[in-house]
Amino acid sequence: MNRRGFFKSAALGAYSWYALPKSGTKHLVFVVMGGVRKSEYLDNARLAPNIRQLAREGFVFEEDHCEHVASHDGAFNELLTGRRFEANSSNYPSIRGYIGESIQLDSLSKIGDVLEHYRPRILICRERTHDIGHESFESYLDAVKATDVAIGRIFAFVKNHPAFARNTAIVIRPEFGRDDEVTADGHLHHSYGFYSSHRVASIFWGPDFRQGIDRKTVISALDMAPTLAGLFGVSAVHAQGDVISALFA
Numbered sequence: 001m002n003r004r005g006f007f008k009s010a011a012l013g014a015y016s017w018y019a020l021p022k023s024g025t026k027h028l029v030f031v032v033m034g035g036v037r038k039s040e041y042l043d044n045a046r047l048a049p050n051i052r053q054l055a056r057e058g059f060v061f062e063e064d065h066c067e068h069v070a071s072h073d074g075a076f077n078e079l080l081t082g083r084r085f086e087a088n089s090s091n092y093p094s095i096r097g098y099i100g101e102s103i104q105l106d107s108l109s110k111i112g113d114v115l116e117h118y119r120p121r122i123l124i125c126r127e128r129t130h131d132i133g134h135e136s137f138e139s140y141l142d143a144v145k146a147t148d149v150a151i152g153r154i155f156a157f158v159k160n161h162p163a164f165a166r167n168t169a170i171v172i173r174p175e176f177g178r179d180d181e182v183t184a185d186g187h188l189h190h191s192y193g194f195y196s197s198h199r200v201a202s203i204f205w206g207p208d209f210r211q212g213i214d215r216k217t218v219i220s221a222l223d224m225a226p227t228l229a230g231l232f233g234v235s236a237v238h239a240q241g242d243v244i245s246a247l248f249a
Helices: 003-019 049-057 072-081 095-099 108-118 129-134 137-160 221-230
Strands: 027-033 059-065 102-105 122-127 168-174 199-205 212-220
Touching (some): 027 108, 027 137, 049 137, 049 168, 095 122, 095 221, 108 122, 212 221
Parallel strands (some): 027 168, 059 212
Antiparallel strands (some): 059 199
């Protein structure tokens, strides 16, 4: 690490500890959706009523920037490491490494059972069903609905569980969005140059987050790792993003 990087890391470390001296978050459920537009999962109450309710009770940044929109693995890596996706970026620690006691899943349906039995500090679920949009826009909409139902169950489970209701955060963020336009063949891809591919909405619900919505501030995928690590009083020292200070109560 160079001298400039060292001092940035030191500053972030100090800020993370200062920002949340009395953090109430003991568990984090981080749902990463694989390519979905905010016009469907945030703005459409018919398609996603449960996510809309979670957003109303939490805090939303409507302008979350995604730089890499072609590679699912690259975008996922950026969210977890807080670093721009490059050839060696996977060598840096992810939020799982920073926080510890973590589990990663590929099915939303397992989250309740895993929380109940293992009680990890961080549980990451990578939901990929939305990529059916490459084949059919209608199937993509069905995936949005199904994901919303599953997230609704998770939300209800956490809110009604005596061990999790007051100390668990839920964060929802796509890897990136999808194109502004559906193709003539009824496909919905994720390409460079479209607003809806590069800008998504991130949703934060939990004991340490403010309530409300920010429609103007532009945050970045690189900010997610340092922000989530900061919930647990940990500095993501290798991240290139910043702690989103405006998020915290």
